[in-house]
Amino acid sequence: MPSDATISDPRRAEYAKRFNRVLDYIQAHLAEPLELETLAEVACFSPYHFHRLFHGWMGETLHDFIFRLRVERAASQLIYSPRKSITEIAYDCGFSSSSTFARAFKAFHSVSASEWRQNRKIRKTDRKGCEAELKADSGSWNATDGFGPSKEVSMTMNINVEVKQLPPMHVAYLRHVGPFQNNPGLFERLFGQICSWAGPRGLLGPGTKFLSVYHDNPDVTEAQKLRLDVAVTVPVDTKVDGEIGKQTLPGGLYAVTRVRIRQDQYGEAWDALMGGWFPSSGYQPDERPCFEIALNDPNKDPEHMHEVEICEPVKPM
Numbered sequence: 001m002p003s004d005a006t007i008s009d010p011r012r013a014e015y016a017k018r019f020n021r022v023l024d025y026i027q028a029h030l031a032e033p034l035e036l037e038t039l040a041e042v043a044c045f046s047p048y049h050f051h052r053l054f055h056g057w058m059g060e061t062l063h064d065f066i067f068r069l070r071v072e073r074a075a076s077q078l079i080y081s082p083r084k085s086i087t088e089i090a091y092d093c094g095f096s097s098s099s100t101f102a103r104a105f106k107a108f109h110s111v112s113a114s115e116w117r118q119n120r121k122i123r124k125t126d127r128k129g130c131e132a133e134l135k136a137d138s139g140s141w142n143a144t145d146g147f148g149p150s151k152e153v154s155m156t157m158n159i160n161v162e163v164k165q166l167p168p169m170h171v172a173y174l175r176h177v178g179p180f181q182n183n184p185g186l187f188e189r190l191f192g193q194i195c196s197w198a199g200p201r202g203l204l205g206p207g208t209k210f211l212s213v214y215h216d217n218p219d220v221t222e223a224q225k226l227r228l229d230v231a232v233t234v235p236v237d238t239k240v241d242g243e244i245g246k247q248t249l250p251g252g253l254y255a256v257t258r259v260r261i262r263q264d265q266y267g268e269a270w271d272a273l274m275g276g277w278f279p280s281s282g283y284q285p286d287e288r289p290c291f292e293i294a295l296n297d298p299n300k301d302p303e304h305m306h307e308v309e310i311c312e313p314v315k316p317m
Contacts, residue, residue, distance in 0.1 A: 013242030168251040173231035288313035
């Protein structure tokens with residue numbers, strides 16, 4: 001899938017709409033059997049053509065995409081759900097048996113699931129291997145383009161975290177696939193595009209929320225495959241078109257921290273939440289998407305600071 005989202009070509013926009021719909025469906029039903037015929041129907045393509053079209057659009061086969069997302073979800077759960085057994089994680093992530101999962105995980109990460117869970121150094125080594133491979137392939141990607149700092153995790157930022165119930169939010173979104181950290185121009189461009197779509201439709205007002213929604217764990221997913229949605233809240237009956245998609249972010253319990261940070265401190269803020277707050281919180285992340293809510297326009301801030309609410313979905317341990 002091309003990394004730069006545009007809404008100018010109506011033919012490409014129609015494909016983007018269909019594939020965004022099927023990607024959202026896969027993510028929401030990852031623990032269930034995902035049949036080719038069902039996914040083709042979601043995308044409004046014939047099963048005969050869908051597999052090849054998916055490969056051409058995403059750069060990987062349908063099987064490989066689903067396999068990768070399941071292994072990546074399992075890798076995250078192994079880290080953040082220490083009380084869940086490996087067998088429970090295998091079934092929760094859509095694997096038919098613990099032995100199937102064991103083979104799949106080792107094939108993907110070259111270590112067993114138990115080794116991955118127990119040894120943080122192994123996880124960092126595996127991540128660096130992916131980064132080196134990406135850099136060799138692209139000639140331009142580097143560790144600081146990924147989400148969070150490339151150095152050891154920093155816990156120096158002090159944050160206040162509140163666990164609270166958030167309502168569902170209906171959002172229109174524009175999707176980007178690829179690296180995005182330390183690239184404020186990318187975010188400005190994407191938000192500019194979606195606001196250019198929403199403004200003439202009367203969808204921007206005092207109550208509108210502006211969100212960055214993250215679908216992948218950057219400690220697990222290769223940077224070139226990270227999925228980011230920039231989004232604005234809209235009424236539930238809003239009609240979307242082209243590459244603008246619509247989704248409902250689930251309500252429920254979230255760990256929420258409000259921060260005032262520089263552009264280069266997003267990784268540190270997330271590390272303070274995920275690595276600093278979670279271990280002693282009594283909560284663990286769940287599989288709903290995490291997101292940031294922008295509370296100001298940093299270009300209008302006297303110090304060019306970003307005021308943001310970071311929202312991570314949680315459930316009790």
